[in-house]
Amino acid sequence: MKRSKRIFGIIRIMAGVLILGHGMLRILFLSKYIDFIVTNFIALLPSEGFLTIAAALFPFLEFFAGLLLLYKVSFKRALLLSGLISVVMSLFIIWAQMYPRLIYHGVVLFILLLLYYREKHKNLKIGLFDYPKSEIDARRNNFF
Numbered sequence: 420m421k422r423s424k425r426i427f428g429i430i431r432i433m434a435g436v437l438i439l440g441h442g443m444l445r446i447l448f449l450s451k452y453i454d455f456i457v458t459n460f461i462a463l464l465p466s467e468g469f470l471t472i473a474a475a476l477f478p479f480l481e482f483f484a485g486l487l488l489l490y491k492v493s494f495k496r497a498l499l500l501s502g503l504i505s506v507v508m509s510l511f512i513i514w515a516q517m518y519p520r521l522i523y524h525g526v527v528l529f530i531l532l533l534l535y536y537r538e539k540h541k542n543l544k545i546g547l548f549d550y551p552k553s554e555i556d557a558r559r560n561n562f563f
Contacts, residue, residue, distance in 0.1 A: 427534065427537050430530060430534060431489075431534055434485075434530045434534060435486070435489030436489060437526075437530075438484055438527060439481075439485025439486055439489060440485070441485070442478050442479070442481030442482030443482055445477070446482060449475065449478065453474045453475055456470060456471075456474035457474065459517070460511055463511065463514055477504060477507075480500065481504050484497055484501040485501070494538060498538065501527070501531055502528065502532075502535070509521060509528070512524065
């Protein structure tokens, strides 16, 4: 059980750092990011003002969600917020046909789904990492 907690703790920290870093990178180059969003996605939404506000808001939301994941504060809500941000960004990227940019969001969504499943089924024993060695040996002896 300790090994499984440690592995999922490392995955949680990696996801938090990945999302936090992506948000921080967007915040550092916010004007370039907003220009990129407005020029590439203006055909999707009729209001340029809404697109500009959303483009300025999303990096801060992403940074905040990564920070919450990293420190495991309100963990389920942080997972849901991170997933929602990634899904919305993925939909815009698919609509604009910028498929190479989907790699990051695909990886993030996979990690978030893994963490959400683990959080939802905390007491579920998934694999060999969750059983003590004596219990594995006892199961093996009973099997044969």
